[in-house]
Amino acid sequence: MATLAIDSIDLYYGAAQALRGVSLTAETGKVTSVLGRNGVGKTSLLRAIMGVQPVARGAISWDGRDLGGLAPYDRARRGIAYVPQGREIFPLLTVRENLETGFSPLPRGQRFVPDEIYDLFPVLKDMLNRRGGDLSGGQQQQLAIARALVTRPSLLVLDEPTEGIQPSIIKEIGRAIAYLRGKGDMAIVLVEQYFEWARDLCDSYAVMDRGQVVLAGDKAHMVEADVRRHLSV
Numbered sequence: 001m002a003t004l005a006i007d008s009i010d011l012y013y014g015a016a017q018a019l020r021g022v023s024l025t026a027e028t029g030k031v032t033s034v035l036g037r038n039g040v041g042k043t044s045l046l047r048a049i050m051g052v053q054p055v056a057r058g059a060i061s062w063d064g065r066d067l068g069g070l071a072p073y074d075r076a077r078r079g080i081a082y083v084p085q086g087r088e089i090f091p092l093l094t095v096r097e098n099l100e101t102g103f104s105p106l107p108r109g110q111r112f113v114p115d116e117i118y119d120l121f122p123v124l125k126d127m128l129n130r131r132g133g134d135l136s137g138g139q140q141q142q143l144a145i146a147r148a149l150v151t152r153p154s155l156l157v158l159d160e161p162t163e164g165i166q167p168s169i170i171k172e173i174g175r176a177i178a179y180l181r182g183k184g185d186m187a188i189v190l191v192e193q194y195f196e197w198a199r200d201l202c203d204s205y206a207v208m209d210r211g212q213v214v215l216a217g218d219k220a221h222m223v224e225a226d227v228r229r230h231l232s233v
């Protein structure tokens with residue numbers, strides 16, 4: 001079992017501090033939900049995990065190895081995959097080509113799309129030759145998750161996968177996350193604003209407010225009113 005250990009990180013954009021002493025852990029076989037309003041630093045936390053934004057202080061390790069100084073590409077090779085906010089599908093590439101962009105961190109023998117991915121998101125199999133830009137928002141979200149899964153991650157981080165998605169597809173995505181959790185070989189960090197959905201899927205949670213983690217713990221000890229206080233505007 002591997003652990004993502006984030007220890008007291010600070011992150012700045014120029015002079016503006018977006019993260020203040022943020023600590024978080026996530027473990028294999030578990031979903032860790034990170035909740036919070038717009039602009040409290042959730043995406044910045046994920047950028048720090050992926051190495052797309054440097055941290056000024058603190059440390060991040062995955063599976064006992066410090067990620068400090070590693071480029072995003074090297075983190076992907078260590079099994080960390082990212083489903084960005086807004087999905088970032090390549091609109092002019094086909095669904096198949098979008099999936100194949102996930103091959104780059106893989107050794108040659110693993111450069112194929114596992115059937116399991118089409119079992120999770122059958123719509124993608126029917127649309128392999130369609131352009132990414134022609135898919136609905138929900139289909140693009142499924143494609144973004146599938147593309148991340150193509151890299152065979154051991155740590156999957158998702159940034160607001162329900163944002164702007166219709167309820168039936170939110171359910172499908174929830175089922176996929178629950179399935180991946182149940183397989184027991186992946187740690188999942190789920191950034192969300194949709195409280196009930198993130199609560200139902202998670203084992204542990206953290207709530208962020210103004211760049212800090214203000215509440216965290218196991219789901220069993222989650223007090224809804226306390227969490228909601230930090231989610232309402």
Ligand SMILES: Nc1ncnc2c1ncn2[C@@H]1O[C@H](COP(=O)(O)OP(=O)(O)OP(=O)(O)O)[C@@H](O)[C@H]1O
Nearest residue numbers: 013016018036037038039040041042043044045085
């Ligand atoms: N590239 C950037 N340059 C300057 N400031 C930024 C940049 N990206 C984010 N910020 C600021 O950092 C703070 C945290 O933003 P962040 O995107 O991490 O929050 P968030 O909780 O993910 O919000 P959202 O749900 O809207 O994505 C905000 O005040 C935001 O304005």
